Amino acid sequence: MVKLRTDIQNDLDELTQKKEDFDKHINTTMSELQDHAKSQHPTVLFRARNVADYTLSTTDQTIIFNEVLYNDGGGYNSATGTFTAPVKGTYLFTINLCPARNKSIFYAIMVKEEVVANGHTHVVSGFLCVSDDAIVQLDVNDVVYVNSIDEPRFKTRFEYDEQLLEKMIRMEFEHELWEKRINETIGNMVKLRTDIQNDLNELTRNKEDFDKHINATISELQDHAKSQHPTVLFRARNVVDYSLSTTDQTIIFNEVLYNVGGGYNSPTGTFTAPVKGSYLFTVNLCPAKNKSIFYAIMVKEDVVVNGHTYNVSGWLCVSGEAIVQLDANDVVYVKSMYTSDVLLESGLLNSFDPKANSFSGVFLY
Structure with a gap:
């Protein structure tokens, strides 16, 4: 026992x-x-400069940037000029192009063979560079590149399905x-x-x-x-009023490409922060030929970024960006600051023209 x-x-x-x-x-x-x-938040970034072909003589030619400064994650291919997403997620792409003197450049940022951002300089006297950006949601192996174009590529509005990652x-x-x-x-x-x-x-x-x-x-x-890290991002293009005849008029972008988080209001043109944090906002505006645009990105009724084109001969787009810290329910919008502002609606490439006017935002952290 x-x-x-x-x-x-x-x-x-x-x-x-x-x-x-x-x-x-x-x-x-x-x-x-x-x-x-x-x-789950790997580092993926690249930067490349110089191009393989400066003449760009072929329609819809891919612009190949062949000098790679860095390529963390290995997504960029300098031989083809394409970026292949190594992981699923939200990406920011930026581009800067400088045409030769008195020359033009029409470009488009392509995602899965669709145009997500476009811009141009056309018949501008002297030297002028143009820049743009695109915030997009990619799946693994989606391909992004820059094309030189000479006519519209738009077919329908873009819709990206949000898929939340559940583990x-x-x-x-x-x-x-x-x-x-x-x-x-x-x-x-x-x-x-x-x-x-x-x-x-x-x-x-x-x-x-x-x-x-x-x-x-x-x-x-x-x-x-x-x-x-909630997902909050939006992109809208086309405007309700191209004449902008009223001082301090809010520029309303009424064609919403995506609005994850529901912060952007297309009837008012305002973005209301759903959560507190740091945000990146970008705007691209193309005035009508020989016209001007004076704009400001407004946060809580204060100017955080402003810019303009004025007295420029020909066609010209201008862009700006702002990284700001917002509290929940803070309001952000873009306004015209000059009564003679007129945005491009048609006359250059018809339906291609108004889609170059855009407003985007994304929650960073």
Whole structure:
């Protein structure tokens, strides 16, 4: 009997040690989950300059930038001038082009063979550079490049389906050895069988409570990871009023390409921040031939960025960007600051023309 009691105590001590080892395993797993969450935001960036062909004599020719300054993530191919997305997510692309003196450039940023941003300089006296950007959602292996174009490429408005990344983490615990040891111990017990069964039931209840706690902790970690970096972005183009005859008139971009997070209001032309954080806003405006545009990006009724073209002969687009910190419900919009402002609606490439006027924003962190 003394030996049997000693064996039972040894088994209970071993079960207690197993539980302690299990606790350590859970802590290690939680640490790995946190490290995994950090790894979901890899660094992907590149910059290239100089072009392989400065004449661009072929229609819809890809502009190949062949001098690579950096290419983290390996997405850019200097031989073809294309970028292939290594991971799924939201990307920002920027471009700067400088045509030869008294020459023109019509360009488009292409994503999956569709135009997502375009611009031009046309019959401008002297030297002039043009820049643009595009914020897009890409799947793995989607291709992005820049084309030289001479006529519209638009077919329909672009719609990108938002797909939220959900990660289901399943943990399986093996209890075979425990059950075998308990069954062997019960087989050797006669008088103390009831006490052993009570201990086993208590351990089972503790395990169930522990499992519930772990599942709740994993769910909280997943919710916390999602709340740390919500997806908020929008892009709109075309304007309601091209004449802009009123001083301090809000420029309303009424064709919404995408509006993830629901912050942009197309009837008013305003963006209302759904969450607190840092945001990037960009605007591209193309005045009518020989006309002017004076604009400002407004945040909480204060000018954070402004620019203009004035008294320029020919066709010219102007762009600007602002990185700002917003509280929830702060309002951002673009306004015209001069009564003689007139935006390009037609006359250059017809339906291609108004789509060059655009307003974009994205939540950074």
